[in-house]
Amino acid sequence: MAKKKARARASGDLLKLLATRPRAVALAALHVSESVLLELEASELLSAAEIRGLLKDASTTLRNAADQVDNRSCLIASEIVDSMRESFKRNKT
Numbered sequence: 527m528a529k530k531k532a533r534a535r536a537s538g539d540l541l542k543l544l545a546t547r548p549r550a551v552a553l554a555a556l557h558v559s560e561s562v563l564l565e566l567e568a569s570e571l572l573s574a575a576e577i578r579g580l581l582k583d584a585s586t587t588l589r590n591a592a593d594q595v596d597n598r599s600c601l602i603a604s605e606i607v608d609s610m611r612e613s614f615k616r617n618k619t
Contacts (some may be wrong), residue, residue: 560610574614581611 544551564570588604591597
């Protein structure tokens with residue numbers, strides 16, 4: 527039976543970096559997410575229309591959260607996701 531690899535735990539330095547650089551963390555997450563969506567389309571696991579639908583759902587969820595808790599960050603995040611969806615639409619049509 528194969529051994530499971532132990533997951534490396536984030537070092538204290540990485541945790542400090544994550545805590546003190548939220549913009550960098552958000553930017554990294556945004557780019558990773560976009561890469562995953564592009565790979566899902568390239569692998570034909572999701573169509574361009576399905577990806578746009580996924581982004582629309584994410585935007586709607588964020589907008590609803592912003593309305594419920596009066597959270598400006600959620601509203602801005604929803605606008606970013608909308609922008610990604612529009613960009614994806616332009617590039618894929």
